[in-house]
Amino acid sequence: MSENALPHEPARPRRALPQINPVYFVLAALIVAIIVQNPAFVEPTGYMNFLKRAAPLAILAAGQLYVIVSGGFDLSVGSLITLVVVGSSMLTNNDPNATWWVIAVMFGIGLGVGLINGLVVCYLKVPSLIATLGMMITLNGLALMWSGGAPRGYLPDSFRFFGRFNFTDLPVIRILPVAIIVLVVAGFVLYWFMHRTNFGRLLHAIGDNPRAARLAGVPVNRVRISAFVVSSLSAVVAGILLGGFAGVSTDVGLGYELQAITATVLGGAQLLGGRGSVPAAIAGALTLMAIFTLLNFLGLPQPVRQVVQGLILILAVAATVYRQRRAGR
């Protein structure tokens, strides 16, 4: 250890080109496969619909990435989505004018959930996996209690605008779903904070070595709590979009937490912290959706999706570990 930086393996000469995250190649290949299966995908309605359906997961994955890079996990986001959808339908009570304040309340709930997750992890020292698992169960229970067991009512169209509405008759692209605008804006904001601010660099530092970060003066708890808040707020955004096109049910957010984690891992994020990229996490989410779409085309039943997702999660982590070992450290 004391010696030099010699590579451990006599590896082949280093490539001159900068390393490109493999997730982009995988995504490109999958899109080609989808087009082969269904040529209509190249039409704006084809890919726009794909992006629209992928938008909630992509936003969720980008938010989850904050917690992953900080060295934790946020399992509570799926139930938070459910709570947002169920809670919004209860609160709006079919009143279109209620949309705006209900959305504000939902962001308030998201802020609260993120703060509690972060405070529990930082001050009660509960590992994030357990803290957010507890939050996941609690929020699910709250959603069921709130809806009285069976959700009723509908979300008004003014609320469903974000998830469902398409601008049509546009030049070139013809249609533009609002969900995609939300994805682009949220994705850019999340990208900016992760890769262009102190917050992002400090987040990487505390995920990499929290003790060293603390001794260097980093406000570790503040940064960590902020990561949980970002993740929760991204879940609220995802919930609002899903409420728009998935309708009201108590299992609307089911499984989204693991899909989001899978997406970040597909994007090359380091589980246990220290490394991750927002664009790659979004590409990871699109990759996951593309795989699901392909499975659909192939007529495989829903349970197969779960098997595939599980295998992808394991393979993606294994691939990341393998690449890092090859790189020397």
Add this chain to the structure above:
Amino acid sequence: MNETVPETVPPPVIEMQGIGKSFPGVRALHDVSFAAKAGEVHALVGENGAGKSTLIKILSGAYRPDAGTILLAGAPVSFQHPVEALRAGISVIHQEFSLLPERTVAQNLFLGREPVKRGLIDYTAMRAETRRVLDLFGAGGRIDPDMLVTELDVASQQMVEIAKAISLEARVVVMDEPTAALNEAECEVLFGIVGKLRDRGTAVIYITHRMREVTRLADRVTVLKDGEVATRFDTRPAPDVIVRAMVGRDIADFYAPRATREEIGDVVLSIRGGGNAALRGIDLDLRAGEILGFAGIQGAGRVALAMALIGHRPFTAGKVYLSGAEVAFAHPREAIRAGIGLVPGDRKAEGLTPMQSVRDNGMLTARAFAGLAATHKANHHTDLAGMDRLLDSLEVRAASYDQSIGSLSGGNQQKAIVARWLALKPKVMIFVEPTRGIDVNAKAGIYHLMRELAREGTAILMISSDLPEVIGAADRILVMRAGAIVSEFGPGPTEAQIMLAATGETEAAA
């Protein structure tokens, strides 16, 4: 190993002839020949990157050489795997031990070759043999075969590693910087063990950065430089001769000159009656422009003092004054904001964020005190270009400052951590083990850097287990024992005087 050494000159136990090894873009070794005889300590020295580790990895079967041959007792061998080298009697004791922490000493010693009696593991025999081996070098009183490895301190763990080598009947024992994690008293014990290994007829290959150990232990010395054998001494040379061979220059200016009377200014930091679980009754005054050295054995409270000052494990008693005003820090952030900086002793666990770039590691503290939403490129302490200039001025060697810091050598990592603080210009800098595990040239660089900081008015507190370093670099030395400051020395005490104060025992001075 009860074989008697014949009268005729036997071939060396291990001989490496014309070894060459290249990695992409790097020629690590070129035509290196190296031999060790039974019953000798052969020191292998050289700067970081000189090729010591590569040579040892070839010897132990971890790498295969591109050229050259290895002869074991005169017969050519070619190891495909470290296990083969181990079976042939070559044991390497690495800086990071390969023991299983939750197993007992005896279980570790017999890992993978447990004695079996009637189909069951014969624990009685294991214990007895473990005790016998430990007693061989006088560690029996210190280590019990039934203790868990995790209960042992670093020195004892190392003894278990050595015991393992002995019980494997190792003919060649390679020690890679064995004293890096040991304090003075433990080093003494280790030196005794090395002597016993030699007396038993083992060939000991001893890798170190510390000249004192070479002059004390080595029968022969091989100096590697840039992947080639620079010099071989068949006797024990004087330290400055070895250093000159290693770095190709004199060591007259190894340590920077001490502060003159005029350079030492007012008291910046005072502690009165400071105490916590690990410290008691700490009184000290630290002046601008001076380097105050702290000596003491492991656990004497020196690191606890650093951690209390920086607010990581705060004082619970007493008062601290910074520039005359009373302060109390409950978190490193508060201490740093007030003007205290820390270069921690355990670089890997406390200093580095290893996956991040060299530049990000340098920027860490400056960013920690700028707004979270502000750009990462600049803050009121420095910007990216300023950090690059700092890293340049410290001569940090990296392919690019975007490279992850984990892949740099220890000396370059240390410089990047120092750069973190240079950007902030603290009033008080605490250096803990500032040169641990870094090579001779980088060491000199760090000493001169500390002195330069002091000249600019920073008050420096230097904690080190390397006595010559404390004596050479500090203007004043405080010795700690059992959580308290027990004595003070001006410039230039002897090692014996300090050890006497540090251990509180007259015998230990010998």
